[in-house]
Structures are given as C-alpha cells and as structure tokens.
Amino acid sequence: AGLLAAGTAPESVCATGHSAANARRQEERFRVTVTATEVDPEANRNAAAGADVVLLGVKPKDILALCREVAGALRPGTVVVSVAAGIPLAAMERHLPAEQPVVRTMPNTPLTVGRGVVGMAAGSAVTEEHLDTVTRLFAGSGTVHRVAEEQIDAVAAVSGSGPAYAFLLAELMAAGGERMGLDADLAAELARDTVAGAGRMLAEPGTDAAALRKAVTSPNGTTEAAVDSFLAADLAGIIARGMQASADRGRAISEEYGGS
Numbered sequence: 001a002g003l004l005a006a007g008t009a010p011e012s013v014c015a016t017g018h019s020a021a022n023a024r025r026q027e028e029r030f031r032v033t034v035t036a037t038e039v040d041p042e043a044n045r046n047a048a049a050g051a052d053v054v055l056l057g058v059k060p061k062d063i064l065a066l067c068r069e070v071a072g073a074l075r076p077g078t079v080v081v082s083v084a085a086g087i088p089l090a091a092m093e094r095h096l097p098a099e100q101p102v103v104r105t106m107p108n109t110p111l112t113v114g115r116g117v118v119g120m121a122a123g124s125a126v127t128e129e130h131l132d133t134v135t136r137l138f139a140g141s142g143t144v145h146r147v148a149e150e151q152i153d154a155v156a157a158v159s160g161s162g163p164a165y166a167f168l169l170a171e172l173m174a175a176g177g178e179r180m181g182l183d184a185d186l187a188a189e190l191a192r193d194t195v196a197g198a199g200r201m202l203a204e205p206g207t208d209a210a211a212l213r214k215a216v217t218s219p220n221g222t223t224e225a226a227v228d229s230f231l232a233a234d235l236a237g238i239i240a241r242g243m244q245a246s247a248d249r250g251r252a253i254s255e256e257y258g259g260s
C-alpha cells in the first residue's frame with residue numbers, strides 16, 4: 001500500500017505470498033500481480049529474477065532462508081531491501097551473492113496513509129544511486145532517513161513500533177472514559193478522534209510537541225492535573241523503559257535469527 005501510495009505503478013509490482021486465496025484477495029485490492037508459493041514453488045525466484053528492487057517482507061526468522069531461496073535468481077544490480085526487525089545487513093549479505101546491494105530499512109504502518117517514517121541503512125555494496133532508488137520508493141508516502149545500522153534498533157523503538165504506542169494510548173484513554181461513566185462507543189470515538197486530531201496538529205510544518213502540549217495546559221487547570229499525575233507516576237521512565245525493551249528485542253532477534 002505504501003509503495004503504491006508513493007507512486008509506484010501497480011503494473012510494475014510483483015508480490016508473492018504463501019496462500020493462493022490471499023494472493024487473489026491482494027490482487028483485487030491492489031491491482032498488482034501476486035503469486036503464491038503454495039501454487040508455484042518458484043514464485044519468489046521468478047519475482048526476484050525480473051526485479052530491479054526486491055523487497056523482503058517476511059518475519060525476521062524467515063529472512064535468511066528467503067535470501068538463500070532467491071539468491072540464485074537475482075541480477076547483479078538488483079537492490080535487496082529488507083524491512084525485518086533485528087536482521088543485520090552482514091547476515092543477509094552472507095546468504096546472498098557477493099556484491100549484491102542490500103538495504104536494511106525500518107518502516108512503519110502510517111506509510112499506508114502517506115504519513116510514514118522509514119529509517120534506512122546501507123550494506124557494503126550499496127551506492128548513492130541504490131539509496132536514491134530506495135528513497136524514491138518510499139518518499140511519496142513518508143519521510144526517509146539514512147542512519148547507521150547501529151541506530152536501526154533505536155529507530156524501531158521510536159518510529160517502527162511507535163504507531164502501536166499511539167494506538168495503545170487511544171485504547172487506554174477510551175477505557176478511562178468508560179470507567180468515568182461514558183458509553184463505551186462514545187469513549188472510543190472521543191479517544192480515537194483526539195489522538196488522530198493531535199496527530200494532524202503535530203503533522204503541521206514547524207510544530208513542536210511540547211509547545212502544542214503547553215497550549216492545552218491551562219495553569220492550574222484540568223490538563224495540568226492530568227499531566228502532573230502522569231509525570232508523578234514516572235510516565236517518562238515507563239516510556240523510556242518500554243522503548244529500551246523494543247531496542248533490546250531487536251538485538252535479541254539479531255542473536256536468535258541473524259547469526260547463522
């Protein structure tokens with residue numbers, strides 16, 4: 001969805017997946033070619049053979065097997081792009097032909113609505129031209145940031161996993177509203193629209209989260225009471241520890257699945 005929103009022509013995309021039924025659904029939804037490995041065991045290799053860019057979107061535990069599967073089909077200049085959390089560039093490079101350009105990315109789901117964020121780190125055979133190609137793929141549906149690979153786990157902790165934190169906030173605000181006697185549907189709608197509206201304000205150029213928060217916080221008013229209560233309960237520490245857990249999990253995935 002993000003690639004198409006960014007302007008990639010549907011007829012230039014060949015996607016693959018396991019299930020034939022799901023492949024048909026995705027073809028209808030996105031108007032791209034989708035082939036299923038349960039019907040054609042060569043689906044991944046055939047898709048890779050014709051591609052300028054191969055985007056690997058499987059679970060981290062499956063990435064290296066997929067690299068081995070498509071390795072023999074890749075053309076020398078084809079850029080392999082991974083979105084997998086935790087899987088190091090060096091591990092993918094070990095399972096692909098020598099000198100294959102590999103780019104490790106950390107995207108997020110708001111790409112599907114044109115407001116995504118992507119962190120991107122370059123493998124050893126990647127040129128500026130390859131990075132420009134990958135940047136163009138994502139840039140129409142979000143912002144793309146080049147980072148050192150050592151920073152990708154931190155990018156995942158902020159922006160890769162980040163949408164879930166905002167959705168969790170909406171869930172918890174809805175539960176809080178219900179607890180105070182609001183109808184469940186009304187509480188959910190108020191919370192959802194509030195998080196979405198605040199996101200829209202943050203998306204305006206030149207805005208600053210702290211300044212927007214202060215504009216809502218009247219001295220000695222209701223917001224101040226809530227914010228003081230959050231901070232007294234160490235919300236800052238809670239968020240920092242959660243983000244550290246995300247980054248730690250990235251490193252653990254590297255050790256679990258990226259070492260061989």
Ligand SMILES: NC(=O)c1ccc[n+]([C@@H]2O[C@H](COP(=O)([O-])OP(=O)(O)OC[C@H]3O[C@@H](n4cnc5c(N)ncnc54)[C@H](O)[C@@H]3O)[C@@H](O)[C@H]2O)c1
Pocket residue numbers: 016017018019037044057058059060062066083084085106107108109160
């Ligand atoms: N969901 C996110 O917000 C997000 C953000 C950044 C990165 N990622 C990364 O995206 C990847 C996918 O995560 P997900 O949660 O979307 O998983 P998912 O299970 O929803 O998607 C994986 C897909 O890969 C298909 N698949 C598995 N093995 C295959 C194979 N050998 N050939 C073809 N298709 C195959 C599955 O059928 C499935 O459709 C992970 O590596 C994750 O780290 C996800």
